[in-house]
Amino acid sequence: MKPGIEWRQPRAAVENEQFADDLHAALSRIPKAISPKYFYDEVGSRLFEQICDLPEYYPTRTELALLQTHAADMAAQFGERVQLVEYGAGALRKVRLLLDAIPRDNLQFVPVDISGPHLLSACDGLAGDYPGLAIHPLVADFTRQHALPACVEGSRRVGFFPGSSIGNFTPAEADAFLRLAAAELAGGGLLIGIDLVKDEDVLHAAYNDVEGVTAAFNMNLLDRARKELGAEFPTDGFQHLAFYNPAYRRIEMHLRAIRPLELQLGGEIYVFNEGETLHTEHSHKYTVEGFQALAARAGFKPGKVWTDPNHWFAVLWLEA
Numbered sequence: 001m002k003p004g005i006e007w008r009q010p011r012a013a014v015e016n017e018q019f020a021d022d023l024h025a026a027l028s029r030i031p032k033a034i035s036p037k038y039f040y041d042e043v044g045s046r047l048f049e050q051i052c053d054l055p056e057y058y059p060t061r062t063e064l065a066l067l068q069t070h071a072a073d074m075a076a077q078f079g080e081r082v083q084l085v086e087y088g089a090g091a092l093r094k095v096r097l098l099l100d101a102i103p104r105d106n107l108q109f110v111p112v113d114i115s116g117p118h119l120l121s122a123c124d125g126l127a128g129d130y131p132g133l134a135i136h137p138l139v140a141d142f143t144r145q146h147a148l149p150a151c152v153e154g155s156r157r158v159g160f161f162p163g164s165s166i167g168n169f170t171p172a173e174a175d176a177f178l179r180l181a182a183a184e185l186a187g188g189g190l191l192i193g194i195d196l197v198k199d200e201d202v203l204h205a206a207y208n209d210v211e212g213v214t215a216a217f218n219m220n221l222l223d224r225a226r227k228e229l230g231a232e233f234p235t236d237g238f239q240h241l242a243f244y245n246p247a248y249r250r251i252e253m254h255l256r257a258i259r260p261l262e263l264q265l266g267g268e269i270y271v272f273n274e275g276e277t278l279h280t281e282h283s284h285k286y287t288v289e290g291f292q293a294l295a296a297r298a299g300f301k302p303g304k305v306w307t308d309p310n311h312w313f314a315v316l317w318l319e320a
């Protein structure tokens, strides 16, 4: 690890046990459903990066274009001195556009991510490209209480949550996260990317790419269960399923049993009927006004909005 990067350990990291407990709970409920956070081991994080470059997956390139065009205007909302906290930091690709728009001396960067190895290698790359930048990676589940480093005197704390990742939360989880963020960002604000409601065909294509990368990303959850927890099930028994559910304005991803089958996990047997699914992810699509109302209920004051000509994606500034 490069000098200048301060390494902060997760507080409670018995990750396998948590995965096993959550998978047992997921397979016991009706309908079966698990948190999408289990997509993101090293393999899953790499597959997600490939998804971001797919021609069908418009959110990444649309948001990047918004950041490229408006970074200076976005950074102008932050104030002079900033502690920039990136929630779910991943590859640290988008934040570079913001970092370029803020004088380095006035900046402390705190990327927060649950995947330690991935975060640290991304920070190494960033430190090489941004010498002198104060980087304080924090390996943590940012949806739970976590301890951020103290802000430098006179700084505002600004959150950055790009990628429309908030769409993967249930409305209750989104509300809880926004409340937590509004509290820890008080006096600063949050810059957040959201995916907008749009034509269903565009959405369907984005989650059913022809190369099958999204399918591999979804199936990786089962690979993890086999490798990390010793789960046993027929490898050819499940298929990727993704569709738009207009009632909830969300894409749903599932792993569907193509025939009746059993999944064994830690001495328990879970039965899948033909066509039964394990719901692995929802990806909510918002309107700008709907999201601003959600944020206002959580304690934010809606500010500037940047969107693309198709109105497929938006980046919102929210004062905390």
Ligand code: AVI
Residues within 6 Å of the ligand: 051, 059, 163, 164, 165, 166, 167, 168, 206, 207, 214, 281, 282, 283
């Ligand atoms: C991370 N998140 C915003 C992605 C999404 O679009 O909901 C995850 C994803 N799932 C399938 N493709 C991409």
